[in-house]
Amino acid sequence: MPRPPTHGTVSPVPVIHDHVTDAIKAPDLIRLGPRTVLARFETLKVYAALGAVRTLLERGTITPGQTLVDSSSGIYALALAMACHRYGLRCHIVASTTVDTTMRLQLEILGATVDQMPPSRDLRLDQERRVRRVRELLGRRPGMHWMRQYHDAIHYAGYHEFADLVAAALPGNELTVVGPVGTGASTGGLVLPLRRRGLSVRLVGLQPFGSVTFGSDRFSDPEAIIAGIGSSIPFGNVRHTLYDTLHWIDFRHAVAGAVGLLREHAVFAGLSTGAAHLAACWEAARHPARTHLVIGADTGHRYAERAFARHREAPDTRTLKPHQITTLADLAPPWSVMEWRRGAGPPGSLPQPPAAGEEFPT
Template sequence: MHPPAATVPTVHAHITDAVKAPDLIRLTPHTVLARFETLKIYAALGAVRTLLDRGTITPGQTVVDSSSGIYALALALACHRYGLRCHIVASTTVDATMRVQLEILGATVDQMPPSQDLLLDQERRVRRVRELLARQPDMHWMRQYHDPVHYTGYEEFADLVAAALPDRELTVVGAVGTGASSAGLVLPLRRRGQAVRLVGLQPFGSVTFGSDRFSDPEAIIAGIGSAIPFGNVRHELYDTVHWIDFRHAMAGAIGLLRDHAVFAGLSTGAAYLAARWEAARHSQRTYLILGADTGHRYVERAFARHREAPDPHTLKPHQITDLASLALPWSVMEWRRSPHPPAHPRPEETV
């Protein structure tokens, strides 16, 4: 076979243009992975550009937000591009590699003390942001968890998906997290008339889809769940929800690397595992897996344990019809675009 014809390379004006778009990799005839270096570049760039255009923020101003990792880097890169100052209130999960990058990019960083309690870590971060705003009211709080301005950047990703996968029978499989990537991608596609199903991934212990009564002691799947309600999560967008524990996500990530040579994070591993199961049941659809980041920050606590990881080909979920039946280590339920679980307070009452 002859190699494909070379294309003229693009010279980018800033690193954010080079890394924002994912590599689209066909894993099977009906499964495609969108592999990002950091998915949240779209969210940060779109939010910053929109806020500058509105006059809500101005060059030289300081923006502040809380992050467990990849949004922090995305926001620091967006601020570097547009001449803003950046302050990050970092989760305990932010490692030295990430922190050094943030500091060299000019961001200032407050990092929370070590904690195995997700709720405590998130509450501490929100409290610290409020303290900073009280002292420096000219700071702008980006509120990635609640401000729908973070949807805007994903419209560009939706354009890319629509061009690459024009199939009307599309299922998007990805971590719920803040909810911005799901809403930002799926809403524009559905407005165009595509019959897009949305499958969301959650860890056990997250309030977002009602698994907060559970504890997964090994969980380090940063950013895909929450101990506090997030306003940017649009529950009514989701067709199906999978709850996956650390060991199964680890198995998925290691299986993705072993089977397809793709080195991606734990949320991608969880999405890969869920998409395999979904595709085996409904093979007529096309499945798009959102690979939010690379696997580098999970090397020691996940990939180094590859010999003990279960074989993903042997794993299957516990199928449930209500949250009362939710069970470790992997459950799946048809959410059917239902609204927010009524047992939880509204997001604005919490944060």
């Protein structure tokens, strides 16, 4: 049921920002329950793109006017295009088949050039095509700088600012962060500085079925369009030993979580946020003394037709519960949960820590 209205707080002094990235990088913090808070982003990866680009400029690795290139399924592409707009850089995006017209038009108007992969229901093929295309571009135009959001730990740097915000807004020593794994940078970049403050922070990661990152690649979820939550190829930026618990959630359950979030809290967010909301409800019921922070990576607009249009089919989240497992051999759709206990990655994971020159920030 909807919560009775409460009086919000209004900043007495409005802030005028010099660039839109300053206005949208920080999330809105929205209470979902007594000890559960949503960090709702318009586009989460603005922190990653700004931090990475700023650091590269400071180091002299890139210079104004240079072209930055990377592969993206959507929200990193927009974040990188905005960072390039801010710092006077050119941008080239090799876009996933999942990037919609609205996103592509924004990228083009921002001045980015876009290569979009042909339609495909095979996300592994889509990712492999994108990486191959980036390598082709670098071979022809060696002056481009490949941002390597999946592998270069420089993308951790921008999330220190998010960690400062969380520490100030949610004081206390018992915090659980619930968020999509994706490239590993957002959850890792938040949790590392919080733990270095001496806080007791549990990290709960979300994965789709079919992702190699935490060993669900033997499954296939043909409806899955949960961009940014998992991967069909190993990512160097995923630090498996940071994660305490993993939830694997299929498309239909993620839709249920997103629809439930909109019905119960009037928050229109993407499917990775829906999956995180569903997992956080279950986690909060089991650990009521801890504060749970749900990472809401983006809005729900790009999922409107393929997910929210089916809202009448979505089950009530209160009727759903995961299959609790102790080994990956027991993993099964539609929703499984396992205590990872900060263990190493499954077979086929990239070595941790990353190669020399790509150390995780301290």
